[in-house]
Amino acid sequence: MPQPVSKRYLRLFNELAKEEGITWKQDANQNGLPDPEEVQLGAQWRKLNAKAKSARLTNTAYSIFSRVEERRRAAVQEALKEKYLKPYRFAWNPRALPEPVQQALPKFMEISELTEELQLLQLDPSGLEWMAQVRNGARQSYKPEIPAGDLASWKLFQRGYGRVYQFEGGCHRYTEDPFCDPVGSFPDWDPNSVMWADDIRTTDDLQKLAGHLQEALLMSPFTVVEKGPEGKFKITEYNQHPLFKSRLVRIAELFGEIAALPGFSGLEPDMAQTAVAYAQALERGQGPRFLDDAEITWAKARGRHIAFTWGPFEEPQDPHGIKRSFQFHLFSVRQEASEELEQFQQAVLQEMENRLAARVEGYEAANVSVPSVIQVYDVIERSGGVNNSGGEYLAAVIPNSGPVVEGGYRKKQIYANMNEGVFENVLRPLAARSIDPAQLKYVQPRFLTLGSTLHELSHSIGPTENQTVKQNGKEIPIKTAMGAGLFGALEEAKADVGGVWMYPLLRQKGLISEEDEKAGYVTFVANRLRSIRFGSTSPHGRGANAQLGYLFETGVVEFQEVDAADGGKETRLHVNLDKMPQAVEAMTVEIAAAQNQGSKEAAEQFLAHAEQIPQDWDKVFVPRFDDIPRHIKLEVQVQTPPPEKEASHEAGFNCGCNLGARP
Numbered sequence: 001m002p003q004p005v006s007k008r009y010l011r012l013f014n015e016l017a018k019e020e021g022i023t024w025k026q027d028a029n030q031n032g033l034p035d036p037e038e039v040q041l042g043a044q045w046r047k048l049n050a051k052a053k054s055a056r057l058t059n060t061a062y063s064i065f066s067r068v069e070e071r072r073r074a075a076v077q078e079a080l081k082e083k084y085l086k087p088y089r090f091a092w093n094p095r096a097l098p099e100p101v102q103q104a105l106p107k108f109m110e111i112s113e114l115t116e117e118l119q120l121l122q123l124d125p126s127g128l129e130w131m132a133q134v135r136n137g138a139r140q141s142y143k144p145e146i147p148a149g150d151l152a153s154w155k156l157f158q159r160g161y162g163r164v165y166q167f168e169g170g171c172h173r174y175t176e177d178p179f180c181d182p183v184g185s186f187p188d189w190d191p192n193s194v195m196w197a198d199d200i201r202t203t204d205d206l207q208k209l210a211g212h213l214q215e216a217l218l219m220s221p222f223t224v225v226e227k228g229p230e231g232k233f234k235i236t237e238y239n240q241h242p243l244f245k246s247r248l249v250r251i252a253e254l255f256g257e258i259a260a261l262p263g264f265s266g267l268e269p270d271m272a273q274t275a276v277a278y279a280q281a282l283e284r285g286q287g288p289r290f291l292d293d294a295e296i297t298w299a300k301a302r303g304r305h306i307a308f309t310w311g312p313f314e315e316p317q318d319p320h321g322i323k324r325s326f327q328f329h330l331f332s333v334r335q336e337a338s339e340e341l342e343q344f345q346q347a348v349l350q351e352m353e354n355r356l357a358a359r360v361e362g363y364e365a366a367n368v369s370v371p372s373v374i375q376v377y378d379v380i381e382r383s384g385g386v387n388n389s390g391g392e393y394l395a396a397v398i399p400n401s402g403p404v405v406e407g408g409y410r411k412k413q414i415y416a417n418m419n420e421g422v423f424e425n426v427l428r429p430l431a432a433r434s435i436d437p438a439q440l441k442y443v444q445p446r447f448l449t450l451g452s453t454l455h456e457l458s459h460s461i462g463p464t465e466n467q468t469v470k471q472n473g474k475e476i477p478i479k480t481a482m483g484a485g486l487f488g489a490l491e492e493a494k495a496d497v498g499g500v501w502m503y504p505l506l507r508q509k510g511l512i513s514e515e516d517e518k519a520g521y522v523t524f525v526a527n528r529l530r531s532i533r534f535g536s537t538s539p540h541g542r543g544a545n546a547q548l549g550y551l552f553e554t555g556v557v558e559f560q561e562v563d564a565a566d567g568g569k570e571t572r573l574h575v576n577l578d579k580m581p582q583a584v585e586a587m588t589v590e591i592a593a594a595q596n597q598g599s600k601e602a603a604e605q606f607l608a609h610a611e612q613i614p615q616d617w618d619k620v621f622v623p624r625f626d627d628i629p630r631h632i633k634l635e636v637q638v639q640t641p642p643p644e645k646e647a648s649h650e651a652g653f654n655c656g657c658n659l660g661a662r663p
């Protein structure tokens with residue numbers, strides 16, 4: 001039933017109604033509808049008789065109502081974005097780098113720009129057009145214009161990044177099925193075989209499969225799929241497609257130029273070698289997997305001053321984990337911190353894997369001692385997939401499929417400036433309002449960063465997603481057996497608690513102190529409070545809820561009344577530090593066992609620990625956190641130091657971390 005309308009609503013309505021020739025003077029009878037006697041109508045209405053006029057007025061009004069709603073929603077979302085995503089400025093001084101490395105920077109920036117364009121091309125052949133429109137303000141965001149009912153085009157778009165953008169209307173605009181899932185509907189679909197199918201090695205293999213686009217290559221990361229004029233699908237490798245090729249050729253040139261900069265390869269031997277590997281692959285590469293070798297070179301490379309990541313990589317927001325989007329990252333390396341973490345990895349990883357295997361029935365310890373690269377970076381520039389999906393991560397292990405994984409070289413990247421920004425803007429204020437004041441000294445930025453690192457290390461222990469389990473006489477990957485959503489939530493929880501379980505071992509090995517271990521535990525608890533705010537639909541949020549529930553259940557955390565600033569009492573969270581090691585060990589074992597069996601029931605049982613969070617949690621803490629942002633948006637400000645005797649100033653060069661800011 002319509003509600004009587006407010007003056008404000010009337011104004012919004014009339015703004016949109018103008019082009020329809022309608023002015024709604026007032027809702028005199030308060031029925032929420034513009035009745036013929038309440039409106040003034042333009043010339044286009046004159047020819048209609050009273051009955052037709054009334055019918056058309058009602059129809060037009062409803063269509064305007066929905067547009068008004070859309071506008072209001074957009075305005076609210078804008079406001080929420082501000083509230084939840086606080087801009088975090090990070091100042092970076094490139095002049096601190098050695099001269100030859102500085103000279104590489106403009107070339108990396110050009111690669112970044114080209115990569116942005118490549119990803120937009122991947123999104124949709126009209127991606128570049130959108131980009132131009134977004135830049136000149138004609139469009140707010142990227143959105144495809146797919147005719148309703150054109151399921152083939154819709155699937156094509158989904159093959160790109162439709163899902164990542166979660167654009168309005170969703171799948172059901174194109175099918176009758178409100179739960180339509182174009183990926184899930186492929187028969188006997190197996191994510192691993194789709195993306196890195198062993199039989200897709202050559203151009204011929206691709207062409208043979210062209211007849212089955214709906215089933216396989218629609219999702220392949222190696223090709224451009226377009227719908228031809230007769231509605232037939234055509235597939236082309238990236239380096240053969242004219243729009244992609246011209247950009248890839250330029251990127252190859254730039255990589256070549258970077259490697260050839262005088263003095264560069266002496267200062268950055270690994271990065272120079274990687275740049276050469278990519279340049280050669282892009283120039284001479286054949287077949288759909290022409291980047292494989294270059295990617296392995298990259299995965300083994302350590303930066304000394306700077307490091308980069310380039311290529312089609314997984315889109316973390318893709319729930320099926322099968323798409324690869326072009327993306328670029330430029331980092332400034334924190335050398336000392338990187339070395340420390342490599343040492344931690346060597347010292348504990350294999351031993352943790354062995355300890356876990358000893359406690360999980362039927363799980364055999366894997367060899368995880370391959371020294372895969374782990375580096376601590378400040379994020380300086382990013383573009384393509386990482387930029388457009390809204391992903392701002394604290395750390396990442398990439399890639400998750402392909403030859404790098406098979407070789408055991410997955411690269412671990414810890415984003416130090418992101419961690420510090422999150423600590424200052426989110427974690428510190430959350431802890432200040434919730435943790436026992438006597439334990440606040442243990443909430444420290446170093447242990448958010450170290451926690452992120454141990455989280456990433458812990459992804460390497462226990463069952464992996466490709467491990468199989470027998471179901472109905474068939475071997476299927478445990479990820480498929482559990483379902484991607486459940487698996488993801490468990491995997492993130494395992495990384496969280498498995499990481500904390502490493503603290504005692506690090507202390508026993510003399511790598512951290514007893515006080516450090518305590519800081520690790522309390523910072524971990526505070527960080528649960530941050531993670532649960534991402535909600536139970538995100539894998540991180542869902543896993544964090546279960547962990548917090550478990551911590552309450554086992555008495556590791558409890559409510560405590562403390563003296564408040566106003567002289568009264570206040571409820572805070574106290575951490576019983578001595579109980580933590582056993583709890584995180586037990587959680588890790590419970591999760592790994594569920595994964596090892598590929599058991600949905602066991603996974604759900606673990607997640608049900610979330611029910612142990614006390615009932616008045618929401619009443620006690622949630623209102624206190626209301627004005628604390630959820631996350632940050634990194635804005636890198638490139639600072640050039642003042643010429644001698646001049647006052648310090650910031651150069652007006654925003655690194656172009658989002659499209660809008662790019663000149």
Ligand SMILES: [Zn+2]
Pocket residue numbers: 455456459491492495
């Ligand atoms: Zn993770």
